[in-house]
Amino acid sequence: MPWTPSTPRPRRCPVRGDGALEQLKREGRIVVVGASLAGLRAAETLRAKGFEGSLTMIGDEPGEPYDRPPLSKQVLLGKARADRTALPRLRSVDATWRLGVPAAGLDMAARRVRLADGDEVPYDRLLIATGVRARPWPREEEAELDGVFVLRTRDHGAALARRLADGPKRVLVIGGGFAGSEVASACRERGIPVTVAERGASPLVGALGGVIGAVSAGLHREHGVDLRCGVMVTALEGDASGRVRAAHLSDGSTVETDVVVVSLGALRNTEWLAGSGLGAGPRGIACDAGCRAFDIRGIVTDDIYAAGDVARCPHPLFGYQFLSLEHWGNAVAQAGIAAHNMISESTDRLPHMEVPAFWSSQFGVNIKSVGVPSMGTEILIAQGSLESRRFVGVYGYQGRVIGAVSFDHGRWLPFYQELIESTAPFPPSFPTVDRHPDGQRPMDADFPDPSVPSHGPTVTLSGYSPADRRITFIPAH
Amino acid sequence: MVRIAVDLNRCQGYAQCAFLAPEIFTMHGDEALLYDPEADEAQRAKLAQAAAACPVQAILVDAVDAVDAVDASAEAVSGAR
Ligand SMILES: Cc1cc2nc3c(=O)[nH]c(=O)nc-3n(C[C@H](O)[C@H](O)[C@H](O)COP(=O)(O)OP(=O)(O)OC[C@H]3O[C@@H](n4cnc5c(N)ncnc54)[C@H](O)[C@@H]3O)c2cc1C
Numbered sequence A: 001m002p003w004t005p006s007t008p009r010p011r012r013c014p015v016r017g018d019g020a021l022e023q024l025k026r027e028g029r030i031v032v033v034g035a036s037l038a039g040l041r042a043a044e045t046l047r048a049k050g051f052e053g054s055l056t057m058i059g060d061e062p063g064e065p066y067d068r069p070p071l072s073k074q075v076l077l078g079k080a081r082a083d084r085t086a087l088p089r090l091r092s093v094d095a096t097w098r099l100g101v102p103a104a105g106l107d108m109a110a111r112r113v114r115l116a117d118g119d120e121v122p123y124d125r126l127l128i129a130t131g132v133r134a135r136p137w138p139r140e141e142e143a144e145l146d147g148v149f150v151l152r153t154r155d156h157g158a159a160l161a162r163r164l165a166d167g168p169k170r171v172l173v174i175g176g177g178f179a180g181s182e183v184a185s186a187c188r189e190r191g192i193p194v195t196v197a198e199r200g201a202s203p204l205v206g207a208l209g210g211v212i213g214a215v216s217a218g219l220h221r222e223h224g225v226d227l228r229c230g231v232m233v234t235a236l237e238g239d240a241s242g243r244v245r246a247a248h249l250s251d252g253s254t255v256e257t258d259v260v261v262v263s264l265g266a267l268r269n270t271e272w273l274a275g276s277g278l279g280a281g282p283r284g285i286a287c288d289a290g291c292r293a294f295d296i297r298g299i300v301t302d303d304i305y306a307a308g309d310v311a312r313c314p315h316p317l318f319g320y321q322f323l324s325l326e327h328w329g330n331a332v333a334q335a336g337i338a339a340h341n342m343i344s345e346s347t348d349r350l351p352h353m354e355v356p357a358f359w360s361s362q363f364g365v366n367i368k369s370v371g372v373p374s375m376g377t378e379i380l381i382a383q384g385s386l387e388s389r390r391f392v393g394v395y396g397y398q399g400r401v402i403g404a405v406s407f408d409h410g411r412w413l414p415f416y417q418e419l420i421e422s423t424a425p426f427p428p429s430f431p432t433v434d435r436h437p438d439g440q441r442p443m444d445a446d447f448p449d450p451s452v453p454s455h456g457p458t459v460t461l462s463g464y465s466p467a468d469r470r471i472t473f474i475p476a477h
Numbered sequence B: 001m002v003r004i005a006v007d008l009n010r011c012q013g014y015a016q017c018a019f020l021a022p023e024i025f026t027m028h029g030d031e032a033l034l035y036d037p038e039a040d041e042a043q044r045a046k047l048a049q050a051a052a053a054c055p056v057q058a059i060l061v062d063a064v065d066a067v068d069a070v071d072a073s074a075e076a077v078s079g080a081r
């Protein structure tokens, strides 16, 4: 009988004729580069899905995988120690751990990862989860002054927490994104004077726009932060013993400070892949919706996968543009998908379609977002009010709901996530019980011109081309 | 040591955990949850209770026992083959 679309296709035998997949699952070699959140969760998923072969975890940090979000919250508040945020183990991964040594190169043809100590590790499947690092203060000499910090690793967290415990005279935070705002919040809670210098019109403006940014500015000021917006730090000055003592600002003012926290966003850890032929660059590693990495020709590889902060991946809900996300939940979800797909037949692979979600807490307020607020052009305060700082703001883009943010209204977000998933019309047509008069009409969400972002938003739309190596963010500091 | 992480995307701030294991979980403001990422072994039972009571199952706790966890770090041969 000829096959027509209405007759069911004959079912394929689940084990391929050559048994290659079964063999991979039984005795294959999987190598994970980047032993942090995404790497660990992928390893656990591989074992959970029956991978019995050898698993090697390569990580340049010395210790076992740990959680980063507490570093700017509990740890800086003095409520937890930086060396005690190791990630819970959801199952045994039975891996060989190669820690404290970075991967330095990739030979795609020979299927080998080269380590900085010269060793080579062969693989059948490779997962790249090398994440991002903190963007350093661009002037090296000033960055090396005693008292100048960034915050990305456990060591950074420990060093900064120690300095805060010493009771500094004043902390200067450069950059008012989520991380910078959390640092400022922790300082104020500990009674430490703090100045925040933000190039944009308000804190969080790059991630959430000016309407919400103004609320955030109010929070900073109400909690005693000396908030300076629309300014850049032009230079850091040290004393004779090499300790930072002051910062000079573009408006001609000077801030006397003994601790500076540089919070200017992140750089993707892709340098080690330079020249490998993989589609990796300053914007991350381009992969398909199934987490398979592209090579620089735009052809998808079959054995190399990427997950977490380092990956950028097309998302059907957001015009199939490549999305880069620096979100905990994305790293977990993407790692799970990558691990599943690495050991699945092509027809059994799953797409990474999680709706982006993020949380932060600062100045006692729980901030959560879903979708891609930074894509929104309009915002409607659908519940609560900006004045009370308890609200849900819904972002609209070309007549549909594209994102939402809540301040102390987190339990409503799943509802808005559904609107995003179903591409519901914007402004939303439903009435809400606690909508204020100022929430009847959408307003301009007031995002800064994307060519001059104030600080890296944690969600970035990075175009369509897998081989795209441009960077749009030009640090002004 | 029992290791803890909370998926705060899921957490709805219902505070059941803060009620059941106040040594580990506290509310910070109206809705934000603060927790101790590594609790003492003595807290394990309470922690398990809190994790089970969380209505959205947001609390992730070590499932591999402490011995395994030590093994994991012993495996961590820095730079060695
Ligand atoms: C202070 C702070 C607070 C945060 N708060 C929140 C929050 O409130 N909510 C939220 O959603 N997200 C938050 N995040 C973001 C979240 O932690 C990240 O999204 C998550 O860690 C990403 O995991 P990952 O495994 O992809 O990358 P990473 O955690 O960056 O891990 C990558 C690992 O790879 C290693 N590596 C890099 N290059 C190499 C190499 N060549 N060879 C070997 N190893 C290499 C790195 O050293 C690192 O250990 C926060 C991050 C920080 C730093």
Ligand code: SF4
Binding pocket: B006, B010, B011, B012, B013, B014, B015, B016, B017, B018, B025, B033, B053, B054, B055, B056, B057, B058, B059
């Ligand atoms: S019980 Fe669950 S939802 Fe409630 S505060 Fe604790 S973690 Fe969050």
